[in-house]
Amino acid sequence: MSTRAEAAQGLRLVSPTFLYVLVMLAAPLAMVAAFSFWTQDYLIIDRTPTLDNYRAALGEPIYRTLLLRSVAISLTVTVVTVLLAFPVAYFVAFRVKRQQALWLFLITVPFWTSYLLRVFLWKVILGYNGVLNATLMGMGFTDAPLTFLLYNANAVVITLAHAWAPFAILPIFVALARIDRSLLEAAEDLGDGPFRRFTRITLPLAMPGVVAATLIVLIPTMGDYITPRLVGGTEGLMIANMIQIQFGQANNAPLGAALAVTAMVVIGTISAGIFLIGKRLGGRLT
Amino acid sequence: MTRLSSNWLAVYAIIYMIFLYAPVVLLPLFAFNDATIIALPLSGFTTAWFEQLWGNQTLRTAAINSLIVAISSAVIATLLGAFAARAAARYSFPGKTGIIGLIMLPLVLPEIIVAVALLVALSQLGLSLALWTVVVGHVLICTPFAVAILSSAFRGLDRELEEASFDLGESRWGTFRRVTFPLVLPGVISSLLICFTISLDEFIIAFFLTGTDVTLPVYIWSQLRFPARLPSVMALGTILLVLSILFLVLGEWMRRRAARRQGQDAAAGGAMTGVA
Amino acid sequence: MNETNGSAPMIELEKTVKRFGTFTALHGIDATVQEGEFFSLLGPSGCGKTTLLRLIAGFENPTSGSIRIAGHDMRGIPANKRPTNMVFQSYAIFPHLNVAQNVGYGLKRRHLSRREMAREVGEALEMVDMAGYERRAAHELSGGQRQRVALARALVMRPKVVLLDEPLSALDKKLREQMQRELRDLQRSIGITFVLVTHDQEEALIMSDRIAVMFEGRIAQMATPEELYRRPASRRVASFIGVMNFLPARATGETQTGLVVQIESLGEVVLPSHTIPAGLRVDDIREVGIRPEMLTVIFDDAPGPRHSFEGQVSGNSYYGDMTYYDVVLPGSERTVTISMRNTANRAVVRPGNPVRVGWSAESILLFRQED
DSSP: OOHHHHHHHHHHHHHHHHHHHIIIIIHHHHHHHHHTTSEEETTEEEOSOOSHHHHHHHHSHHHHHHHHHHHHHHHHHHHHHHHHHHHHHHIIIIIOOSOHHHHHHHHHGGGGSOHHHHHHHHHHHHSTTSHHHHHHHHTTSOSSOOSSSSSSHHHHHHHHHHHTHHHHHHHHHHHHHHSOHHHHHHHHHTTOOHHHHIIIIIHHHHHHHHHHHHHHHHHHHHTOOHHHHHHSTTTTOOHHHHHHHHHTTTOOHHHHHHHHHHHHHHHHHHHHHHHHHHHHHHHHHO | OOHHHHHHHHHHHHHHHHHHHHHHHHHHHHHTBSOSSOOSSOOOBOOHHHHHHHTOHHHHHHHHHHHHHHHHHHHHHHHHHHHHHHHHHHOOOTTHHHHHHHHHGGGTSOHHHHHHHHHHHHHHTTOOOOHHHHHHHHHHHHHHHHHHHHHHHHHTSOHHHHHHHHHTTOOHHHHIIIIIHHHHHHHHHHHHHHHHHHHHHOOHHHHHHOOSSOOHHHHHHHHTTOGGGHHHHHHHHHHHHHHHHHHHHHHHHHHHHHHHHTTOOTTSOOHHHHHO | OOTTTOOOEEEEEEEEEEEETTEEEEEEEEEEEETTOEEEEEOSTTSSHHHHHHHHHTSSOOSEEEEEETTEEOTTOOGGGSSEEEEOTTOOOOTTSBHHHHHTGGGGGGOOOHHHHHHHHHHHHHHTTOTTOTTOBGGGOOHHHHHHHHHHHHHTTOOSEEEEESTTTTSOHHHHHHHHHHHHHHHHHHOOEEEEEESOHHHHHHHOSEEEEEETTEEEEEEOHHHHHHSOSSHHHHHHSSOOEEEEEEEEEEOSSEEEEEETTTEEEEEEGGGSOTTOOGGGOOEEEEOGGGSEEEOTTOOOOSEEEEEEEEEEEEOSSEEEEEEEOTTSSOEEEEEEEOOTTOOOOOTTOEEEEEEOGGGOBOOOOOO
């Protein structure tokens, strides 16, 4: 087969799937973008282009607060999740010899519990009369239930760090597992101790995995809406809750669209920044 | 690293696993707990909550809806995934990175964005929400997983195997039937199972796109507001968890069988690592 | 040519061109493979040898030119309809089938009875010395066994031509050498035409009746192994096959018996007419070649060949049965490589020692200009 015939065959083969995402994803996303420049009065859509929605999204304190809080929570969740995940990925990649597949499987199992129920169960664990407080008091660590656990940003961070754990561990594990062991031996042979070897060889080579983990956790977290609703309280609400409200009760889809686009642009910019920094770090250190 | 730090690492990993499993372990505990309040200490063993589930007509309807959605989504996503995976594994064509990137996009797109976008599009087209609109959304988020699983199945399929079949006189269809299909079949089944599980658990898209027919997670969401219903929700969650794990073990087993058939290292990378 | 058979042409390639996009993989190949011949396509990677094999098999279509097999034009005939069968580089053993199912794969379409099928498969396995392995699973086979099964799977089809794409490159040296002999003996005994692709010149020399040496999509020389080694058509072929010393030289005149050539450090010599390639332009001579084994060390002023020079040994490489020495030429910084068999009673040659090296005019090679 010539290269051109091959390309045609490849395009033909991919076209059903491509068409599907084009019609069902790309077009709707474009529509959301268009919506964000329109206005809505009850059920009537006014298609005169306007920037009012963006002015509201960026100007009005409530939206700005939610947006900033969402970014802050997402970034915190991401950092916590990745930091907690790295040693586990390292352990499975370098210390576990025969049962790697089993460990990886066990890490993914909790992820397949209904997301709703997992979040709800964290509420049960962290609550005033919750499992954690009961355990702590039962063991005599505290006299009264801790109240800083539930209905605030802490609870959101803990719950999301749990929810996204496998998505953070697996990319880092893959990157670590791919490192040629002879590179580590070479570093040692050339005089590096364990710490220097880790910072000069292991970490830079694991960087693509760390960046992937960061982005895989960060982006969906920004759009999360169950966790803030269930465990966040009022000060844990995030932008996604407001988007849902605008499309639902508030009946202001254009504003909701503008909020969605704004959130995506913000998170997209942050992601691009992280990607570039990761590339620099990985590149420079190697 | 030294023996000491190695041990600390193991201890840390075990604590981390406890953190991962804490909510999962509580689920069956409360499901069999003979108390209407979800809290410690446990008071006694009962299967009443499971029995209550059985008589619940709304729940049964929701379960049937979920099955319809999950099966349809799994079949369509696996089919679409197979096309894309085959194209990606075997051919190079202009715009490949962009096209495959768009197909994989829902993997990093917040579900609420997918849900909102579809909601806007459907309302603009004047289509009313129903179970099929949920399927449309679930196919979008399942397809990347199908592509990832099937890509590894198709990549493991050595091109020379198909050529050898052709060289031995077999037709293109015969080659597909006797070589290609048997070798990727376990991958296909693994993809079906994982897509089924994802769809069965998915809440946000279902919540936005479902009409009057609710799916199981949407039903669970509606029940979470009523404390009296919580124990039977726990029971339902337990059943779903057991089913999910069953499907996953089955899917993983099939995937490994596929890898072994293709003579690869079966332990190398699970379905999830393929996605990452 | 395999004159002993004196048989008909099996594969005829005429001006066969293959382009991939803007890249030309084959520039008009003309070649004929005789029936029953063991023919090799030899060349470095990327020279087009595998592409040529795939054109013959029918996996690729020529951009222009024709391919005939057993007298039939193959234009438009796909791989599954051609009288050729291939042994793939990876062997392409179907991993989900056992040995018997693999070997019987192509027979399935011939609607044989179960008994006939089993007999055919058994005979083919017998041929490759794998009788009794029918039930063995694909993943239980060693590299050498996979190679044998792949060969049996091709032979059972009774093809007119067996195509082999670097079939031995995945095996270790010992097994490879054994398989080379086995494959050649098997081919001789069944008489089917074999076309082998290889980058290993030693393998091609050992196994083939005839070899086509390819560079950059062209056949540089097509000849028997001996002719290829002793009379390489070009400098490139000469350096690709075996070890060759090149020395600057120019033609200074002609005599009744041959050509007078002035060779750096070796002096003037008359090259006999029969050693001079046809079509060589005397003015184009810039260098000559001589094989290491054609340079012999002369001990104790014994009467040796007519020509000799005094050199100094600068280094050596020991190969067990042979030793290669680097010898610095007199009045020059240039070194030549000479080889010696390590026979029981030969004198010791050490680096740093002076040495007298003999050679004969017949062993001096001249090359046509490269294209």
